[in-house]
Amino acid sequence: MKEKELTLEINNKEYKVIIEDFTAQTAVVSVNDNRYNVNLKDLGLEQAPLLKPVVSPRADALHAASAAGSAAKKPLHRPKSLDDGKSITAPLPGLILKINIKEGDIIRAGQCVMLLEAMKMENEVNATCGGLVLDIRFKEGDSVNQGDVLILLKPVED
Numbered sequence: 245m246k247e248k249e250l251t252l253e254i255n256n257k258e259y260k261v262i263i264e265d266f267t268a269q270t271a272v273v274s275v276n277d278n279r280y281n282v283n284l285k286d287l288g289l290e291q292a293p294l295l296k297p298v299v300s301p302r303a304d305a306l307h308a309a310s311a312a313g314s315a316a317k318k319p320l321h322r323p324k325s326l327d328d329g330k331s332i333t334a335p336l337p338g339l340i341l342k343i344n345i346k347e348g349d350i351i352r353a354g355q356c357v358m359l360l361e362a363m364k365m366e367n368e369v370n371a372t373c374g375g376l377v378l379d380i381r382f383k384e385g386d387s388v389n390q391g392d393v394l395i396l397l398k399p400v401e402d
Contacts, residue, residue, distance in 0.1 A: 262274040337389045345357050350374070
């Protein structure tokens with residue numbers, strides 16, 4: 245995310261606020277040059293799966309250069325409308341090494357859905373709940389931040 249600077253007036257006093265980083269669960273903000281790590285509570289997290297990850301221009305250029313030879317690849321991000329969906333989020337920042345599922349698969353809670361490299365270690369990303377895989381928001385080789393929505397699920401009846 246590109247830094248965003250705001251000027252807020254609260255009780256007739258102006259505050260200079262810079263939003264440095266923002267995910268579904270956390271934000272890093274500076275208020276009048278004091279830096280804060282903020283845990284976000286009750287933001288309507290049922291809407292968090294609808295947030296679209298932002299790709300930096302440099303990452304976009306690298307992706308375009310690597311994908312130049314294969315025009316048949318699907319787009320990097322495909323937002324979908326989902327009212328009752330669940331999601332699997334990145335437990336820590338890292339690089340996606342391997343995706344073990346595909347769209348349309350039915351997965352169960354605890355199943356390893358992908359491998360994530362962080363701090364030179366491979367980490368399993370396990371499903372927190374079961375369901376039908378509607379959308380995989382990243383591909384192998386992509387970098388993700390903690391809290392990024394990786395996979396959208398639709399609950400299924402047993």
